[in-house]
Amino acid sequence: MRMSDIIEEFIKELFDDGSDAIEIQRNELAEQFNCVPSQINYVISTRFKPSQGYYVESRRGGGGHITIKKVNNDKEDYIMHIINNIGNEITSNEVDILISDFLSYNIIGTKEAKLLKVATSDNVLKLSKELKDKVRARIFKNMLLNI
Amino acid sequence: MRMSDIIEEFIKELFDDGSDAIEIQRNELAEQFNCVPSQINYVISTRFKPSQGYYVESRRGGGGHITIKKVNNDKEDYIMHIINNIGNEITSNEVDILISDFLSYNIIGTKEAKLLKVATSDNVLKLSKELKDKVRARIFKNMLLNI
DNA sequence: TCATATTAAAAGTCAAAGAAAGTCAAAAAA
DNA sequence: TTTTTTGACTTTCTTTGACTTTTAATATGA
Numbered sequence: 001m002r003m004s005d006i007i008e009e010f011i012k013e014l015f016d017d018g019s020d021a022i023e024i025q026r027n028e029l030a031e032q033f034n035c036v037p038s039q040i041n042y043v044i045s046t047r048f049k050p051s052q053g054y055y056v057e058s059r060r061g062g063g064g065h066i067t068i069k070k071v072n073n074d075k076e077d078y079i080m081h082i083i084n085n086i087g088n089e090i091t092s093n094e095v096d097i098l099i100s101d102f103l104s105y106n107i108i109g110t111k112e113a114k115l116l117k118v119a120t121s122d123n124v125l126k127l128s129k130e131l132k133d134k135v136r137a138r139i140f141k142n143m144l145l146n147i
Numbered sequence: 148m149r150m151s152d153i154i155e156e157f158i159k160e161l162f163d164d165g166s167d168a169i170e171i172q173r174n175e176l177a178e179q180f181n182c183v184p185s186q187i188n189y190v191i192s193t194r195f196k197p198s199q200g201y202y203v204e205s206r207r208g209g210g211g212h213i214t215i216k217k218v219n220n221d222k223e224d225y226i227m228h229i230i231n232n233i234g235n236e237i238t239s240n241e242v243d244i245l246i247s248d249f250l251s252y253n254i255i256g257t258k259e260a261k262l263l264k265v266a267t268s269d270n271v272l273k274l275s276k277e278l279k280d281k282v283r284a285r286i287f288k289n290m291l292l293n294i
Numbered sequence: 295t296c297a298t299a300t301t302a303a304a305a306g307t308c309a310a311a312g313a314a315a316g317t318c319a320a321a322a323a324a
Numbered sequence: 325t326t327t328t329t330t331g332a333c334t335t336t337c338t339t340t341g342a343c344t345t346t347t348a349a350t351a352t353g354a
Contacts, residue, residue: 002324004328026315036330041316046327061337063149064314112262114293119266124289125282127274135272135282142271146261151338173305183340188306193337208347211304 003035008047011068020106021069044068075107083141089133095120095140108147116143150182155194158215168216191215222254230288236280242267242287255294263290 007029014022030037048054048068058066082098099116102108108116118124120136120143127135154176161169177184195201195215205213229245246263249255255263265271267283267290274282 002328027313037315038317038331039329042328058315059337060313060315060335062313062339063152064337066315111293115259115262115266115290118289118293119262119286121289124285126285127278127282131274131278135274138271138273139266139286142265142268143262146258146265149338174303184305185307185341186339189338205305206347207303207305207345209303209349211347213305 003033003039004043004046007033007035007040007043011043011048015070020072021067023065023067025065040066078105078107079144079147083144086137086141088137090137090140091133092120092122092136095136112147116140116147119143150180150186151190151193154180154182154187154190158190158195162217167219168214170212170214172212187213222252225252225254226291226294230291233284233288235284237284237287238280239267239269239283242283245287259294263287263294266290 010029010033011022011024014024024040026037026040029040033039044056044066048056050071053071055069055071056066057069058064079102095116099108099113103110103113120140122132125132125135157176157180158169158171161171171187173184173187176187180186191203191213195203197218200218200220202216202218203213204216205211226249242263246255246260250257250260267287269279272279272282
């Protein structure tokens with residue numbers, strides 16, 4: 001088996017704990033596999049391309065490192081699933097529960113959570129009982145589509 | 148983790164009590180972290196630049212110190228100004244113009260722009276002529292407050 | 295006492311050394 | 325021919341330390 005394949009596999013295993021970003025140190029890894037550091041670059045540029053679902057960042061200098069992020073579409077799938085299961089009405093409470101689920105699964109950030117929350121809150125909508133849950137459902141679903 | 152990152156984090160935690168200015172003593176801090184004093188300067192000049200929302204002053208001599216101020220950038224001021232100038236109604240068109248202004252001044256990103264847009268669009272609100280501009284104004288202003 | 299000189303206590307500057315990662319092309323292997 | 329391996333050289337960021345500047349505190353002298 002090729003060195004590059006072994007390194008690729010090793011890196012992919014780092015994701016096995018479910019984390020969606022891992023961090024490596026190029027020189028350390030090269031030493032571990034007894035290869036030149038630039039081979040790590042080769043592996044990354046051939047096997048961790050954006051088209052393959054990865055996004056790479058790095059930092060040079062003391063304490064430098066390479067971060068590889070998995071840009072998985074699980075999140076989108078999950079959001080789509082939620083959207084499809086929201087009817088044409090939703091209460092403020094139901095929205096709150098969904099938002100905190102999203103937050104705890106890291107599907108959205110705190111800023112997005114606040115925007116969703118505020119755009120769908122009763123105080124902001126100030127609509128009649130018949131209208132508000134319908135309008136809220138439309139706003140919520142459409143915002144989720146654009147997150 | 149890098150020494151510089153640790154020091155950066157420590158300084159940022161000093162703001163956690165909500166104060167918008169903190170004071171440190173360079174030599175004391177250097178001793179606390181077991182580094183040379185000039186490393187504190189390095190951290191300040193790379194992590195507390197005006198572009199990062201901080202403003203730094205200092206005084207030499209006995210009892211000297213470094214003051215770091217969190218400067219709330221004029222982006223927020225601009226947004227507040229806009230919010231205050233929106234009445235209790237706003238049309239979809241007016242919102243569009245404001246959003247593209249915000250975008251061109253880099254006050255918001257494209258993602259935020261999309262969320263603002265979608266949450267305030269006619270198609271999503273689907274309300275009567277009397278209601279929609281009022282509801283839109285409330286949603287828009289409240290979202291801006293949280294951006 | 296008051297103004298001035300001296301000393302010491304800070305902080306600032308800058309460049310060298312060190313620690314990573316990046317690039318690119320030649321050599322080797324498939 | 326295409327892909328992989330290797331290594332020399334480059335770039336970026338961090339750490340360190342010697343030297344400088346500023347200012348407060350203190351001492352000195354009229």
